[in-house]
Amino acid sequence: MPVLPKIADYAEELTAIRRDFHANPEIGFEEERTSGIVADLLKSWGVDEVHTGIGKTGVVGVIKGKGENGRTIGLRADMDALPMDELTNLPYASKNPGRFHGCGHDGHTTMLLGAARYLAETKDFAGRAVVIFQPAEEGLGGARAMLAENLFEKFPCDEIYGMHNNPMAEPNQVGVKPGAAMAGATMFDITIQGVGSHGAMPHFSKDPIVIGTALVQNLQSVVSRNVEATKPAVVSVTQFHSGSAYNVVPDRAELSGTIRYFEDEVKERIHDRVRNLCAGFAQAHEVEIDVDLRDVFTVLMNDPACSQAYIDAAAEIVGPENASEKDELVTGSEDFADMLQAVPGAYCTIGHKGSVPLHNPGFVLDDDMLPVGASVLARIVEKRLPL
Numbered sequence: 001m002p003v004l005p006k007i008a009d010y011a012e013e014l015t016a017i018r019r020d021f022h023a024n025p026e027i028g029f030e031e032e033r034t035s036g037i038v039a040d041l042l043k044s045w046g047v048d049e050v051h052t053g054i055g056k057t058g059v060v061g062v063i064k065g066k067g068e069n070g071r072t073i074g075l076r077a078d079m080d081a082l083p084m085d086e087l088t089n090l091p092y093a094s095k096n097p098g099r100f101h102g103c104g105h106d107g108h109t110t111m112l113l114g115a116a117r118y119l120a121e122t123k124d125f126a127g128r129a130v131v132i133f134q135p136a137e138e139g140l141g142g143a144r145a146m147l148a149e150n151l152f153e154k155f156p157c158d159e160i161y162g163m164h165n166n167p168m169a170e171p172n173q174v175g176v177k178p179g180a181a182m183a184g185a186t187m188f189d190i191t192i193q194g195v196g197s198h199g200a201m202p203h204f205s206k207d208p209i210v211i212g213t214a215l216v217q218n219l220q221s222v223v224s225r226n227v228e229a230t231k232p233a234v235v236s237v238t239q240f241h242s243g244s245a246y247n248v249v250p251d252r253a254e255l256s257g258t259i260r261y262f263e264d265e266v267k268e269r270i271h272d273r274v275r276n277l278c279a280g281f282a283q284a285h286e287v288e289i290d291v292d293l294r295d296v297f298t299v300l301m302n303d304p305a306c307s308q309a310y311i312d313a314a315a316e317i318v319g320p321e322n323a324s325e326k327d328e329l330v331t332g333s334e335d336f337a338d339m340l341q342a343v344p345g346a347y348c349t350i351g352h353k354g355s356v357p358l359h360n361p362g363f364v365l366d367d368d369m370l371p372v373g374a375s376v377l378a379r380i381v382e383k384r385l386p387l
Contacts (some may be wrong), residue, residue, distance in 0.1 A: 003317060004375040007118050014370040016112050017041070019092040020366075021106035025081030025099040028136030029145075031057040032077050038109065038133050045117045046133075051154075055146035059133040063119045066125030066387060073381045074130045074160035074343065076336060077112035078105045078137035087361035103358050104165040107365045107373070109133060111163065114374025116382075125385040130155045134336075139187070139296055143335040152342050159306055159363045160345035161380050162230060162336040163373055167358065167366060169351025172372055174314035175326040176348045178307040182300035183234075183260040184267060185333040186293050190215070193288040196251035208253035209242050209283050215243035215277065216240070216255065227266055234260040234331055235270065242338055260331045262299055303344040310346045313380040317372060350376070 003011075017037075025036050035057045042061045047063035048181050057079075086093050086100035096102050101107075116131045132151070136142030169175065197205035212256045216237050223233045235257070242253035259274075261267045271293050282289040307325065314323035334349055350373050352366035 003371045004118060004378060006121065007114050007371045007374045007378065010114070011371040014110050014374065015367040016357050018106050018110040018365070018367060019178060022101050023092045023108070025094050025096055025101045027083050027099060028080040028138055028140035028142060029056050031079045031135050034109065035059050035133065035135070037096040038079070038113065039365070041113055042116060042131070044110040046120045053148055053254040054151065055135055055142055057135040058142070058146050060151070061116055061131040061263040062155065063116065063129040063131065064123070065125035065129070065385060066123045069080070069126040069250050069294070069385065071158045071385055072130055072156060073127070073384050074113055074132055074155070074345070075115060075377050075381065076132040076134055076160060076162045076339060077108040077386060078134050078142070079109050080105055080136050080138055080140075080142065082138055082359065085361055090362055091366065100361065101361045101365070102360065103138070104363070105137065105368060107165050110370055111373035112377060116371060117375035118374065118378045119280070119381060124387060125382050127141050127385040129381045129385070130157055133212070137335050141147070141335065143294070143338040147338060147342060156245060157343045159384060160339055161306070161310060161377065162344045162347045163377065164334070164347070164349050165369060166351045167226060167354035167356060167363070169205040169349060171353050171366070171368070172318040172322050172349050173351040174318055174323045174376065176302060176307045176310050176346055177328070178302050180299055180329065181260055181264045181302050181347065182330045182332060182334050182337065183297070184264070184295070184299040185297035186259040186267065186271065186273065187296050188257055188259065188294070189292040190255040191290040192253045192255075194251050194253070195283070195287075197249045199247035199249055201248050204247040206285060206287050207249050208251065208287065209249070210257055211285060211287060212240060213254040213348035214244065215281050218277055219274065222270055226269060226273050231266050232262055232329055232331065233266050233270060234258070237309040251276060253352045260333065262329060264299070297335055298337040298341055300334050300337035300347060301340055303340070308343055309384060310348050310380060313383045314348065314376045316379055317375045321333050350374075
């Protein structure tokens with residue numbers, strides 16, 4: 001079975017919708033225009049229930065099948081853009097400076113819209129499909145915001161499925177890794193409060209730059225000397241801010257970065273080591289060091305049975321040779337993991353034309369993938385809720 005014929009018939013409409021989202025990107029919890037369009041389209045296509053304002057800007061649609069078996073399948077897409085500039089020179093490039101769909105969430109939203117339209121028109125399943133359009137995936141906690149507003153109490157789901165584009169894979173290749181698939185993530189901020197001085201008289205200072213640079217070097221030993229080599233983990237310092245003049249030793253330095261891991265025990269070990277290093281540096285240099293560790297992303301765990309079901313459904317659209325189980329871990333993170341903590345399900349990647357990676361100012365999503373992704377999402381509902 002190739003792309004579902006009905007979805008193929010409105011492929012051009014999906015492209016137009018996606019390009020409109022692309023030209024008008026909105027970052028996390030600001031997706032007012034995007035969520036408004038999503039809600040209006042769902043209503044116009046006859047989706048049985050449309051609920052807005054869940055998790056601030058989230059949208060949920062409920063589609064009832066021809067039959068009833070008491071089961072519900074959830075489908076989820078993210079809507080937010082990244083706070084970065086676009087450098088693609090596309091005719092539909094971002095109109096909003098500092099806002100860019102550099103991760104393809106405009107495509108994810110559009111593919112779920114395509115699946116929702118198809119399911120609302122055909123209703124060839126027994127039970128309910130719940131389509132979830134989530135805000136603020138890019139590190140702002142959109143999934144947790146929806147869960148905090150009792151998402152699955154209001155819209156109970158037996159299983160839930162998500163999808164992400166992958167420009168690094170061959171077009172139409174669908175991959176799912178059962179079990180731990182994507183890393184959990186902590187974001188950290190470390191503030192060193194030292195003593196400033198004239199730049200020509202540093203002996204009067206407790207120099208936070210000297211302390212901070214040494215601390216950065218020591219943080220690089222946290223994984224290599226505290227975590228087993230067979231357990232992947234990453235500690236990256238990505239920001240260092242201090243000083244404002246050539247001739248002043250500042251009194252303050254701020255470090256920021258991220259920790260990635262696949263086991264909670266590894267996370268706790270790294271957290272403890274970071275705190276202990278900072279406490280030791282504070283004592284050694286007689287300064288104050290404040291550490292803020294924020295658990296932002298959960299490890300994404302794909303249910304094995306749902307993973308196989310997803311592969312089977314995708315195989316009917318892209319062919320068995322293009323739908324397979326993957327074994328590589330991804331150190332990137334995804335807050336769909338929080339939904340998978342509440343409901344069993346699976347998350348797949350789908351390849352498309354392009355050679356520029358995600359989160360790059362030159363990233364371009366291939367519109368040819370839209371009917372493919374929409375068909376896979378629709379098919380998993382039909383297969384898991386047969387009439």
